[in-house]
Amino acid sequence: MNNKEHERSRRCPACGWKFPIAKVSAPIDRIDGKTFNCPDCRTALVYRTESGPMYRIFSLMTIPAVAFVFLFRDSALLETIGAFVILPLAILAVVIWRRSEFIELVK
Secondary structure, X not given: OOXXXXXXXXXXXXXXXXXXXXXXXXXXXXXXXXXXXXXOOOOXXXXXXXXXXXXXXXXXXXXXXXXXXXXXXXXXXXXXXXXXXXXXXXXXXXXXXXXXXXXXXXX
């Protein structure tokens, strides 16, 4: 692991605590530049992401996908578009977003 990869980790540099993937168990909302303290060692950390708009894109794409799949069951075309076009694109957006997030020490 080179120095750049070490700096862009989801682990606390002081104790090794890993920033959780699940939003409900995260100590903060996932907003770029938001500061928080490590739950284990109380080190001041800052959350960073390179693709902040991906979260908004994922959120905005999930709403029509659910609407097309569950609300418009009478139309096979809309249900198919929701299940096989919008939902996979939303999943791709969230994967790209999650891979670009990291935490670092407050400077």
